[in-house]
Amino acid sequence: MSFQPRRVLLISATIGEGHNATARAVEEAARQTWPGCEVVWLDALRIMGRWVPGAFNWIYVTNVESTPWLYDFFYDSLWRYRWFANASRRFVGAWCGPLLRREIRQVAPDLIVSTYPLGTAGLDWMRRRGELDVPVSAVVSDFAPHPFWVYPEADLHYVMSEASLRAMRRAEPDAVGAVSVPPVRSDFHPRDRSESRAGFGFPATGFTALISCGALSFGAVERAVDAALRVAGLARVMVVCGRNEALRERLLARGDPRLVPLGWVEDMPGLMACSDVVITNAGGATALEALACGRAVIMFEPIAGHGRANAELMADAGLAELCPRESQLTETLRRWVADPHEVGEREQRALKHCRSAEFTEQVAALAGLPRHRGRRRLRAQDAFFVYATTPEVSQQTGAILQLEPSLESTHQWCEHLSRRIREHAPALPMLTRTLVTRTGRRPQWSHEGEVDPAEHLSCRELRPEHDPHALISEFFSTAVRTDRPPWQLRLLHDTATGRATLLAKMHHSLGDGVAVTSALIRLLCDGHHPTSSPGPGSRSWQLPEVLRGLVGLATSAGSPSRAWTGRSTPARSFGQVALPAVQVRARARDHGVTSSALLIGLVAEALHRALAEERHGALFRVMVPRTARTGRNGAGTATPGNHTHTLSVDLPVGPMPLVWRIRAVADALAEPDHSGQPEAAGAVLAGLGLLPAPVHSWIVRRIYGHRFFNAVVSVMPGQRRPAHINGTRLSRVLPVLSLADGVGVAVGAIGWGEEFGFGITTDPGLAPEAEDLAGHLREAFDELRERR
Structure with a gap:
């Protein structure tokens, strides 16, 4: 029988909801795999300082919405200059590692899973000092694992596709990785479309597009709405505005009967089941949940940096259609409305990818990982x-x-x-x-x-x-x-x-x-x-x-x-x-x-x-x-x-x-x-x-x-x-x-x-x-x- 951990530590962060969504999927799989195990959460940003979560969220939103060129420059530099990527990872690791070490000693876990890169950097820092002997893994829920995501001291990185695995090895040749099915909760699964629409009070027929761009709902959401509404045969456009109430009010003010602006949605699996296509812009948790539900995915005007890289890899893997401009989104939707067979092929491709393994079995394998030492x-x-x-x-x-x-x-x-x-x-x-x-x-x-x-x-x-x-x-x-x-x-x-x-x-x-x-x-x-044995000692100089x-x-x-x-x-x-x-x-x-x-x-x-x-x-x-x-x-x-x-x-x-x-x-x-x-x-x-x-x-x-x-x-x-x-x-x-x-x-x-x-x-x-x-x-x- 494989080792059964008594306590599992999840390291995530509240910067949007993507990292937490992945952690919730890991928690569900862990509780199903090891009944009775205790699952403890740590927020890496909160550990790094009380001011850090707010500051990092502000920096992230500002970069994406106001200075995307700066975010692109940072992201490209991570790939172009190895010294810059290494220096950035060492800096974050030295910042997060000592603070994380104190928390880990109190928790005393038997298995650690990180869904946030800064947390993984801290674990890598500890491993390099010989301070962490339990299995350590990372779940990279973005399709494009950039150099800030992967670390040589982690025992395993779960990535989202074979293309992602190649990108991971290019980002860090010494990292260990494997392809995972989408790390989403079990309620994200294929459902009957008509029954789901009836549950939300929607008509059973009519081509429906769902636009969802994360909890903060930033990026080109309104341009996606404009492009979708130009398609005459599109019955309805649902928009999940998340915590962006200002966006929801602007959409409600349009008064278009085909437009359904929604705030925070608790039943996202049910809402995705209502749709024929999911339109998003980052390639993170939303895209993974859509694939798990067997829905066709469109990446529209991907956000700077990792969003664009995610979209390109999903397109290369045949799991998403990439539409960088409004005209392309409109044309794609017109084609799919006119030819439901193409949408059906996309759905089958998504289901095939998601059914290639069981996520609970992949999480179970994390407890028995051999220790990996990076260069x-x-x-x-x-x-x-x-x-x-x-x-x-x-x-x-x-x-x-x-x-x-x-x-x-x-x-x-x-x-x-x-x-x-x-x-x-x-x-x-x-x-x-x-x-x-x-x-x-x-x-x-x-x-x-x-x-x-x-x-x-x-x-x-x-x-x-x-x-x-x-x-x-x-x-x-x-x-x-x-x-x-x-x-x-x-x-x-x-x-x-x-x-x-x-x-x-x-x-x-x-x-x-x-x-x-x-x-x-x-x-x-x-x-x-x-x-x-204990490390070498010497009398102090x-x-x-x-x-x-x-x-x-x-x-x-x-x-x-x-x-x-x-x-x-x-x-x-x-x-x-x-x-x-x-x-x-x-x-x-x-x-x-x-x-x-x-x-x-x-x-x-x-x-x-x-x-x-x-x-x-x-x-x-x-x-x-x-x-x-x-x-x-x-x-x-x-x-x-x-x-x-x-x-x-x-x-x-x-x-x-x-x-x-x-x-x-x-x-x-x-x-x-x-x-x-x-x-x-x-x-x-x-x-x-x-x-x-x-x-x-x-x-x-x-x-x-x-x-x-x-x-x-x-x-x-x-x-x-x-x-x-x-x-x-x-x-x-x-x-x-x-x-x-x-x-x-x-x-x-x-x-x-x-x-x-x-x-x-x-x-x-x-x-x-x-x-x-x-x-x-x-x-x-x-x-x-x-x-x-």
């Missing part, structure tokens, strides 16, 4: 790695996961991993994002509904003639594909020993090392792993602290050494080191430093030994990323994206005893914490996102490279408790970092179980082979252990 701009910290990518230096981060021997075959391993991807990847936002890059514009994330394991997993059975190191090098030297979610896994299975090694790589814009590790655990490891950090960054600009930097090459070498975690922590305690400081100190010693032969200077500048994620037990580590602050640290690589070097490194790592450099670096990265995309890209390419540092060194948090994949213990994790442009070395370390694993990446055209550095690092640790 979103990358955070500045994530876009950084898109802009930092060059043809020679891809920005991707990864890991080597080594498992203990098992009896599983290569085929069994591959089947298990494929099943894990199918079942778990769709619930991990980090693994369903596709990178969309456009020249001169900000990169975006597009979310995929499904993940195909064949696009992300490859399996290789190792035989004696295979070189595992060559296969690892080939995997990590190749840039991950970005025409799909940019991550890839490769299984290397040694049939002789039963050992399985998993290689994983992801585009760096997906997340930092902590996010990558967390995603891999949730994707691959046995047991239950939560797929959502204090302005004096940030200012001190900015000064520190400015005064430290420029690397003190040019060692192992220059023009990047595509070649890569990879090295691995694993150190016993118990002994690392013991040596750190012995020397009064943290484990991270000791590990980076060992890297500095390895650099010293490799640099000694080249006689470079005593300082070697490295960038040291530090996580900005907070929370007990790593809360927030599952959050995608890069949440790090980077320290610029000058490592001592000149001659000195190893223990002195470790102490000097610990001091160098501690000093920036007091100067505010991490916070300043974070503020700078966030600030870059405010710049135009070409400027942002230009700056990134000039600050992330050999002009400012010589290497990247990162020590990432891991986990000590055992983890298993397919029942086999994950014994070792080795991070694999990307290089920066013109920088020859990147070293990553992570604590996993009983070991600290190092992954070393070098550009052999700029720096030594990675295995040479790995050998120096092992020797340094052995020497430190022996000096205990």
Whole structure:
């Protein structure tokens, strides 16, 4: 049985009656579909301010009646200028969203349906901030859904025709839509014409035209009356004046016996059943109600903006006749009066359209909608790695996961991993994002509904003639594909020993090392792993602290050494080191430093030994990323994206005893914490996102490279408790970092179980082979252990 909501929230607005009429149809269908459910209404305009409904209604009427050229200009600009449409939607969303959020929290709905575009904008604003996890849909009752109507974060938009669906995709390519039958109350249905006329006291015969132009009855109503009364064979012209009493009085004053001016009409379904043709000018609720009643529709002198667009789409769909001038309306009515067969064909076409589905079933489907995430701009910290990518230096981060021997075959391993991807990847936002890059514009994330394991997993059975190191090098030297979610896994299975090694790589814009590790655990490891967590937190920035950090960054600009930097090459070498975690922590305690400081100190010693032969200077500048994620037990580590602050640290690589070097490194790592450099670096990265995309890209390419540092060194948090994949213990994790442009070395370390694993990446055209550095690092640790 499908999900049955206990409480349905309808978001509409009183600006005319069209949006409310659609909401009433949704309410009726909801109560019929889910007996006992509570339906709550919110008026989006009233929520936005007490003065807003009156002001917006006045602006709307004034534009349509007095300055239609201005309304046309606004409407056309929404279509012509994407930046204008996006800016308008963001403005309204930021206005309505926070006010709507407060009301929604009080209502606590299980399903939200919007029939008013400004309300949908507010829902979109909330969705982008991860604040709304219930199904959200919009019913676009206009035939022409313009860019102000449709939003990428709504799970579904119901539109009125296939032509409307094409227009919706042009307005917002990332929006999800489907064709709906007219969203009208059930009492709008075909009735016997003679019986209906008898109920209103009209003669049973005679061709009858009904003119209805909405609750406000503005536009060319009187010109429509003039054009209709010129038709000699027309028996009567009914005019619904709605709340426009002045119009009704003017029509009554004419004294024409064929003219029937009416005020507010409660039984509109019955009145439409009396007519042979309905004449309107906006293509909104009135046109939909007429179609549901099986009546022929004429669009006369459509109002500016959306009214004209609605009329054209209805005409293209064969559901209305478009008459832009009085003479055309008169001629059409004469033809239809003389040929009732043509009117009958129009009625059958309307009925066929309205009977293509049941509106109650379409409303029922809204409760079970999958969540849709629209395209979103990358955070500045994530876009950084898109802009930092060059043809020679891809920005991707990864890991080597080594498992203990098992009896599983290569085929069994591959089947298990494929099943894990199918079942778990769709619930991990980090693994369903596709990178969309456009020249001169900000990169975006597009979310995929499904993940195909064949696009992300490859399996290789190792035989004696295979070189595992060559296969690892080939995997990590190749840039991950970005025409799909940019991550890839490769299984290397040694049939002789039963050992399985998993290689994983992801585009760096997906997340930092902590996010990558967390995603891999949730994707691959046995047991239950939560797929959502609180967003990343960070301690609040204090302005004096940030200012001190900015000064520190400015005064430290420029690397003190040019060692192992220059023009990047595509070649890569990879090295691995694993150190016993118990002994690392013991040596750190012995020397009064943290484990991270000791590990980076060992890297500095390895650099010293490799640099000694080249006689470079005593300082070697490295960038040291530090996580900005907070929370007990790593809360927030599952959050995608890069949440790090980077320290610029000058490592001592000149001659000195190893223990002195470790102490000097610990001091160098501690000093920036007091100067505010991490916070300043974070503020700078966030600030870059405010710049135009070409400027942002230009700056990134000039600050992330050999002009400012010589290497990247990162020590990432891991986990000590055992983890298993397919029942086999994950014994070792080795991070694999990307290089920066013109920088020859990147070293990553992570604590996993009983070991600290190092992954070393070098550009052999700029720096030594990675295995040479790995050998120096092992020797340094052995020497430190022996000096205990």
